[in-house]
């Protein structure tokens with residue numbers, strides 16, 4: 001009887017250990033997925049910010065050109081408007 005209980009306890013313990021390892025592996029996978037998603041989101045956000053920066057620089061540049069102070073040498077940083085993309089660098 002005592003021996004059987006010990007045996008059962010041992011089996012239960014090893015089953016628990018297997019389960020623990022399995023859930024640890026699953027949580028590591030989740031963490032990896034979360035990190036990958038976060039990196040992708042950050043990259044997307046950076047690209048958006050870069051895009052908005054270019055857009056607002058182009059708007060500012062067009063405004064400067066409209067006000068007659070838009071020498072191409074004075075273009076806002078990061079502007080990729082039509083005039084700037086034609087300008088020699």
Ligand SMILES: [Zn+2]
Pocket residue numbers: 057058061062075076079080081082083084085
């Ligand atoms: Zn420009």
